[in-house]
Amino acid sequence: MAVLPIFRLRRAAAFVFMLTVGPAMAADPVVVSSKIDTEGAVLGQMVLQSLEEAGIPVENRLQLGATNIVRNAIKAGEIDLYPEYTGNAAFFHDQADRDFWRDPDQAYEQAASLDKKAHNIIWLKPAEANNTWAMSVRGDLARDNGLQTLEDLANYINDGGAFKFAASAEFVESASALPAFQEAYGFNLESDQLLILSGGNTAATLRAAALNDNDVNGAMTYGTDGGLNALDLKVMEDTLGVQPVYQPAPIVRAEVLETYPKIREVLEPIFESLDLETLQRLNGQVAVNGAPADKVARDYLDSLNRD
Incomplete structure (x- = not known):
């Protein structure tokens, strides 16, 4: 059997090495x-x-x-x-x-x-x-009263419009949630205008508003909640930027x-x-x-x- 010169052995070894590691050196997925x-x-x-x-x-x-x-x-x-x-x-x-x-x-x-x-x-x-914390209302309420923004909702509430809001205790009590909305937009919800539900699951608040449960026609939601369109609920635009984006x-x-x-x-x-x-x-x-x-x-x- 012929013996390869040392430089040819080295070149062959380098070639084999390249074949071996080449795919692994390709960019990872x-x-x-x-x-x-x-x-x-x-x-x-x-x-x-x-x-x-x-x-x-x-x-x-x-x-x-x-x-x-x-x-x-x-x-x-x-x-x-x-x-x-x-x-x-x-x-x-x-x-x-x-x-x-x-x-x-x-x-x-x-x-x-x-x-x-x-x-x-x-x-x-x-x-x-x-997709931030939001206040949403029933679609029929929004359409009948031209409600698009939280200013519109505040005016509706302050003019004596019937409104009951479903939310978690955290949303109602947290200084950065409902109290912040009320202070910024100048409205106030009394205890009989609130339906406080346990936990923070917006599915429950959405359902309460959609079904008009206990006269609820507004709900704590997130801006991109999947149930909003299906349940005909409309997010009130936070024009004053009360919530983080x-x-x-x-x-x-x-x-x-x-x-x-x-x-x-x-x-x-x-x-x-x-x-x-x-x-x-x-x-x-x-x-x-x-x-x-x-x-x-x-x-x-x-x-x-x-x-």
Whole structure:
């Protein structure tokens, strides 16, 4: 058997090494995650499917858990990207007492700046929708009285309009919730105008208003609750910015965005298209109609492509 010269042996060994490690050196897939709730499932599927469609390799870790779980996971590098809410950055960075969290642009800028400095995490463009604590009313009440904003609702209440509001004890008692709304907009709900329900589940308050239970025609909700459209309830716009802003936005580890810069151009127009009514409708298809989140996301992405 012929003996190869030493330099040829080295070249052959190097070639074998390249074949062995080459695939492992390829860019890792983007680990896409989301929170465990309905909106997390819908937004997560939009991210996952749109990146995959754009040719970016992905790994599915959707509906991983509550906020603290996904937050710790992205900080530890266990996941690469998930949808977060601008207002949550106030708590992540111990700045919940600052007024700028009530302004959409300032809240986004602060969230992006704080997370970039502290954890090298990048916030991409947020949705217009604001999933914050809200006061909602029955659709028929809104239509019959032209109620669009909390100023409209305050005028209706102060003029003696019949109103009874379902809420959790936390919402009624927390200085940042109902008391803050009442002070800012100049109205007051007496004890007989309140139906206080145990727990903080908006499904119960939504149901009470929709069924006109005990004459309830208003409810504590979140801005993008899936049951709002299905139950014909309308969010009163918080024009004075009483509540912090919670706009959903994709957040991604900076090194992953550097590897796959196309992530930004793929995701930003999708989130830009998500206004309040759109996200309410999409959440409702899952939460109320029982449609799978992946199908709801697919249909919505297809509709954007058609447009």
